[in-house]
Amino acid sequence: MRTLSRRALIAGLGGGMASWALSACSGTGAGSTTGSGQGGGKQINAFYWGSDSRAKLTNQVFDLFAKKNPGMSVKGQFLAFSNYFDKLGTLAASGSMPDLIQTNPGSLTQYGANGQLLDLSTLNLNLGDYQDAALKTGQANGKQYGLAFGYQYxxxxxxxxxxxxxxxxxxxxxxxxxxxxxxxxxxxxxxxxxxxxxxxxxxxxxxxxxxxxxxxxxxxxxxxxxxxxxxxxxxxxxxxxxxxxxxxxxxxxxxxxxxxxxxxxxxxxxxxxxxxxxxxxxxxxxxxxxxxxxxxxxxxxxxxxxxxxxNHFFGWSVSASTKASGAVKAFLELWFADASVVQIVGTDRALPASKTQLEALDKVADGATKQLLKFSIAHPGIKPLSPPATPPSIGxxxxxxxxxxxxxxxxxxxxxxxxxxxxxxxxxxxxxx
The missing domain is CATH 3.40.190.10 (Periplasmic binding protein-like II)
Structure with a gap:
């Protein structure tokens, strides 16, 4: 069982927001409440890029999270990829970065270096059988600034x-x-x-x-x-x-x-x-x-x-100023280790990095998803390289x-x-x- 902690990360390496608004579509998990105090917030504000179809799937996971965690919820907002990073930059500059954000290599290192992302090893996450190769793609400067959705190439x-x-x-x-x-x-x-x-x-x-x-x-x-x-x-x-x-x-x-x-x-x-x-x-x-x-x-x-x-990083990161770290911990453990999540989102973002999730997906997959899994199984020689991190100045x-x-x-x-x-x-x- 994989537990992500600061101690484990160092060994492996060898060495909230009061309010926010976006001009975008949104979805909210049922049972919204708002907590107060460092780490005690119960509502997670999430921001990601994608299409209407991605938002529909993501909102289903938000609803699942609220159902499995009474009193907690996720309010999600999304934009098209072409507009996402400009808006994220505006939010970051104003100190209004959402609790949970979708990041890529450039934004991961940029906001990590700026001190605006939480080192996820501090959350002591239980990630089940989530794979090390995927874990490493979310690391920069000795810290775990993100969790990759899985494998993509x-x-x-x-x-x-x-x-x-x-x-x-x-x-x-x-x-x-x-x-x-x-x-x-x-x-x-x-x-x-x-x-x-x-x-x-x-x-x-x-x-x-x-x-x-x-x-x-x-x-x-x-x-x-x-x-x-x-x-x-x-x-x-x-x-x-x-x-x-x-x-x-x-x-x-x-x-x-x-x-x-x-x-x-x-x-x-x-x-x-x-x-x-x-x-x-x-x-x-x-x-x-x-x-x-x-x-x-x-x-x-x-x-x-x-x-x-x-296999470049593409996944969830957490704002260093989040007031809902407890809820975020619960959400990340659900997203990356619970078999029911991948049965909802499929391969919308990546091939799962959890063996348990991958096996669960294979049982229910059909159509294009089944073709993708079949291709992956038929090409065991494909072992994607995890490249060096993108320098923060690049974005x-x-x-x-x-x-x-x-x-x-x-x-x-x-x-x-x-x-x-x-x-x-x-x-x-x-x-x-």
């Missing part, structure tokens, strides 16, 4: 109906980025008119990182320095311009919107304009919901240094620089080498180097 999503009609088979895993490029060119010749083999994923930060890992690099080093160089980024952009030149990726005019937004609704796969795209494994459900055609998954391309999968700056650079390449306003040089300069400036 880049895969290939593809339109199974189109590939069946084309009478062609996917590259056999492990297959290199070049193998996939050659396959995409071959596939394009067998697809209907105005349908391309692959979506342009040059602005996708997860795929960008997988590319670097396959080259033996990481986005950042353990010392907080840049882990890649201009040549690595140039090669990334040249990969996608090469696919476009070979006819496997749609022309710039048909690709730029997705490069700008990265939204599932704008994806050429969703719009029926591409047979494949790169995507985080747990995003498969969302894609399938928006696609009439049957989709399936394949493993991420490999690089010269080997497999490319990484979302690298993602923003990547999106601007990718857009410049797609529209032709910059050559791959020029865009790469600018991206590296911007990230180094953010690092202060």
């Amino acid at each position: 880049v895969t290939v999503f593809y339109n199974a109906d189109l590939l069946k009609a084309a009478n062609t088979e996917l590259p056999k895993d492990p297959a290199s980025w070049d193998d996939w490029a050659d396959f995409a060119v071959q596939l394009k010749g067998k697809l209907p008119a105005n349908t391309y083999a692959m979506a342009d994923c040059s602005s996708d930060s997860n795929s960008f990182e997988s590319w670097m890992v396959g080259r033996g690099k990481t986005l950042f080093t353990d010392g907080g320095k840049l882990g890649y160089d201009v040549g690595d980024v140039t090669a990334w952009f040249e990969y996608w311009t090469g696919l476009r030149a070979r006819g496997a990726v749609a022309p710039a005019a048909d690709s730029v919107t997705y490069v700008q937004t990265g939204a599932v609704t704008d994806s050429p796969l969703t719009k029926g304009k591409a047979a494949m795209t790169l995507g985080i494994n747990v995003g498969f459900q969302g894609y399938q919901q928006l696609n009439k055609a049957a989709l399936d998954l394949a493993a991420c391309p490999t690089g010269p240094a080997g497999r490319c999968e990484t 979302s700056k690298q993602d923003e620089s990547l999106r601007r650079a990718a857009e410049a390449v797609v529209t032709g306003s910059s050559k791959p080498s020029e865009a790469a040089q600018k991206l590296v300069q911007e990230v180094q400036a953010a690092l202060g180097s």
Whole structure:
């Protein structure tokens, strides 16, 4: 049984808010009450990004929490990803950070370094059989600033109906980025008119990182320095311009919107304009919901240094100023160790890091969730790397620089080498180097 305490964390490493308001949709667990005194608050204010479908599932967990913990409740608010971090920054700057917030690598280290996140080892959490590999992704500077929802990594999503009609088979895993490029060119010749083999994923930060890992690099080093160089980024952009030149990726005019937004609704796969795209494994459900055609998954391309999968942090963090630490402790133990929770949320956020939860999910899964679990079981060789923590000064700056650079390449306003040089300069400036 895993118990997360300060002592256990050190050994493993070897070494409230009065009121808040958001212009967003919300949901509240039944039986709301408000406590007072440090740690004694009974209502948790939670803030996360996601869609209406995610909010519906999350609110069901909030209701379950209230039912299992009489007198306690969660009031949840959510925003779209594109607006979330600006609002979170405003709340943090005003000292109004909610008790429970959804964080990613940049925000985890940024707010942790600022002293605005609670070291969760101080809560002495009982997390059951939650796995160490997932636990480590929420650690920075010797403290446990977050608990990851589980495992997520880049895969290939593809339109199974189109590939069946084309009478062609996917590259056999492990297959290199070049193998996939050659396959995409071959596939394009067998697809209907105005349908391309692959979506342009040059602005996708997860795929960008997988590319670097396959080259033996990481986005950042353990010392907080840049882990890649201009040549690595140039090669990334040249990969996608090469696919476009070979006819496997749609022309710039048909690709730029997705490069700008990265939204599932704008994806050429969703719009029926591409047979494949790169995507985080747990995003498969969302894609399938928006696609009439049957989709399936394949493993991420490999690089010269080997497999490319990484498992970046994505999970819950707690405000250092929370007045409801007791309720938060109970909520986190429910979310990460109770089998009934995963039967509600499925793989909406990640593959569960708890063996008990994973087994419970397998018993009830169907449709896209069952496909995802089947894929995971069929690929035991995928062991995602837990990369070095994102430096606090970065936040979302690298993602923003990547999106601007990718857009410049797609529209032709910059050559791959020029865009790469600018991206590296911007990230180094953010690092202060």
